[in-house]
Amino acid sequence: MQSQVLLAGDIHLGKRPLHLPRDIDQYGVSPVELTPAEGWLRLVRFAVEQSVAAVVLTGDVVEEDHHRLEAFGHLQRGVLELVQNGIEVYSVVGNHDVEALEEVTQRIPAFHLVGQGGKWEWVTLSHQSEPIMNILGWSFPKQGIPLSPLEQELPLPPDEKLPRFGILHDLDTPDSVYAPAPHRRLEDIELDGWFIGHKHKPSQLGSDSLIGYLGPLVGLDPSETGLHGPWVLEIDDLGQFSIKQISLGPLRWEELPVAVEKLRGKSDLKDVLRDSMASLHKRLLPQLKGVKAVGCRIKLVGPRELHREVAQRLNPLDLEDLKPRFDEILYFVEGIIDDSRLSLDLERIAQASDPPGLLARQLLALVNQEEDARQLIGEARHRLKKEAASSAWSQLEEIQFTEDQVRELLLQAGFHALKELLGQIEPGNREDVRSWN
Structure with a gap:
């Protein structure tokens, strides 16, 4: 039996x-x-x-x-x-x-x-x-x-x-x-x-x-x-x-990488994103039984010199009506991540003695999970826990701040700061993570 x-x-x-x-x-x-x-x-x-x-x-x-x-x-x-x-x-x-x-x-x-x-x-x-x-x-x-x-x-x-x-x-x-x-x-x-x-x-x-x-x-x-x-x-x-x-959940979230090369020079960026969603749907279809909606976080990847041009044209508000259906499943864009960090030559930048060089060395330690990264993660984790203990956040679900989570937060903030220092994006124009929901 x-x-x-x-x-x-x-x-x-x-x-x-x-x-x-x-x-x-x-x-x-x-x-x-x-x-x-x-x-x-x-x-x-x-x-x-x-x-x-x-x-x-x-x-x-x-x-x-x-x-x-x-x-x-x-x-x-x-x-x-x-x-x-x-x-x-x-x-x-x-x-x-x-x-x-x-x-x-x-x-x-x-x-x-x-x-x-x-x-x-x-x-x-x-x-x-x-x-x-x-x-x-x-x-x-x-x-x-x-x-x-x-x-x-x-x-x-x-x-x-x-x-x-x-x-x-x-x-x-x-x-x-x-x-x-x-x-x-x-x-x-x-x-x-x-x-x-x-x-x-x-x-x-x-x-x-x-x-x-x-x-x-x-x-x-x-x-x-x-x-x-x-x-x-x-x-x-x-x-x-x-x-x-087994797939029984009615909602699914996915990160959707989109190459900036595909978006450059296109008059209608929505067509490219819609095609990317269609490809994602085809790949996920065997796991989508019962799913009613798929939320996509667009992740821009590719050469860093193209990111700013594309990011300036890709306004989240313009994508609110991009909600195609494939096999009766609704797809929508939750937000946009500009992830050009992988294209930065950290080792070359780290050779300099200026502020970008210092920051690049710290990022390399985090990326390679070197011994020096432990102190950075420990200090950040202590500060995050202290801030989370404030009464201002008492009604929110408690975050554990694991080592991996803190490391990822430091990487996100560090790469953004490095791009600002290198003049790749204008200071204060923080478009690396954008969401309207």
Whole structure:
């Protein structure tokens, strides 16, 4: 007998995607159709149609505790439909929904929280009354947990010779306040895999590795590019298993590189961008089942001497009505990135002793991830965390400021400053990232 378990990462019910066009409903797509609530509804329908054994969630099911009134209705309807069709629902608590999920499980007993109170717990999943797998889970007892849950003693696994998986909501960063759990330590625990929530970039789960992030059902902003959707874990009678991600999200974000050479001298830049979107659609089509809209962030690439000429002509406001449809899927331009940094000869510029030379040497250290870059990243990270702790930002979702994120921010700012110093763009005319949504 082949059994299926449906896995999903951060759903964030109650939240809506950012940077959608203000007039998107005039093009036949309602913003409501692109929300995590729609993604959850699609997951429920798929689970019922496929008669899966169980649905397993890895936390942050609800966006914030103050969104739980809005989110509760969506969650309750979905869970009840699953249970009525013989599908059990299991979840760990994430940092966003500590109070909300506690309330949900009190009102909906069929919604099982695993590892409540910050204590590891084993549960056995069954299909048609036959046990198929064991899962080990840990839930947030409160929002901020600076200690790793891996410091606790793990309970002994059940006796059944079944596949064993862990579910957790964590961050693979040692100094995180969100239950840091280094993934190298997870590898040492004798489980068949770990399915993790928190980060919104899905890992490449498969035969090579079964430790990683599931990602959200719907990309919530343009940085969350690529395929999003639940994962199907298939288990046979012999305990052999496989996993694959499926496209159920109604919204997809993509970065669309466009060569400036193609745009130079063209009287209508929209034609070039429309053709680029058509090529993107053709490439993505196998992964676009159920997708209603694709948001594109245009990335200008190519010789730097052409960038300023093209960037001055490519006004985002002129592209607001560029919303072509391909196979009934709406495409729109979210913003423009002028990424001419790759064409700068950093090594040549770094040989000088002037300010551009000094900046180029720092950028080279960041690009090559040299030892000198660690101090730059550390200082920037400290300042960013200090600023983020200000009461002015208390209502916004907390940013983790990982080393990779800070490095990328420094690269973006540094290359822009270098172009200004070199006179490639006029000071104050900051057109490297432009968006109108």
